[in-house]
Amino acid sequence: MTAPTAAAGDVVELELPARPEVVSVARLIIGALVAADPLFDEERSADLRLAISEACTNAIQAEMKRRGHDGPPDPEAAPIVMRCVLADGQIEVAITDHGGGFDPTGLEQHPEVTSPDRLNYEGGLGIPLIKMLADDLEFRSTDGGTTVVMRFEPRAPGLRPVIGSVNGSGAGTAQE
């Protein structure tokens, strides 16, 4: 696979099969795009790779849930779409799935991360992570699915307060 390259103002859009194996491909692609922009250093590049990994994981799991978790890979399954726009010294990444929609306000609430009861929940960290790493995060309902739009500036958005409660920002996870 040849990693895409992009100059300022470029748009890169690609469809990825909704399978767990492609999350690493999405990370590879965003890493290659960011490497083309000298404003984004290695640490910020790592932030993007993590945020995109979380968003793609949610999108793939939504699609897998729609067709039944344990079912065989469905060649007819709708792909997820990753769209990256590099412009004005920032990067916007949109991940679209067709997993039936997602309500970020309806997420399960979890105990404080330091509470012993928190150990009963494996999930609930993905969306808070994206919120901390991206400068802006928006969920848009689309036809039969969701688009997660993340905007990144070169410098990390000053380490916001440690999650403390992963629900402190009002979000849980789409990975339950």
Next chain:
Amino acid sequence: MDLRLEVSERGGWSVVEVGGEIDVATAPRLREQLIALVNDQRYHIVVSLEAVDFIDSTGLGVLISGLKRVRTHGGRFVLVCTEPRILKVFEITGLLAVFNVCSSIEEAIVLEAEAAEEAP
């Protein structure tokens, strides 16, 4: 996609050395390994992340699950990690306050043995 797992026994501890990337595609293998150890009554576990290049929330979830399983049996679960990029993920999620993180496998085993002796 790449995940490497090596398991060894050192002084009563099971040491799981993980390498590569831990994400939604690879985390199930780590989960299965930790479950297998607990099912084999190995309740003192060190997981070394020194050779891990990437971890996301799915990987963190597997480690949380491992910690819970081990604690259920009164065991100990320690991470080894010195890579700033990986530590940052634990830091910003608040999980540095949840996991015992050491800088080497040897340190983990020695400190935990001392802690076990001091425990009431």
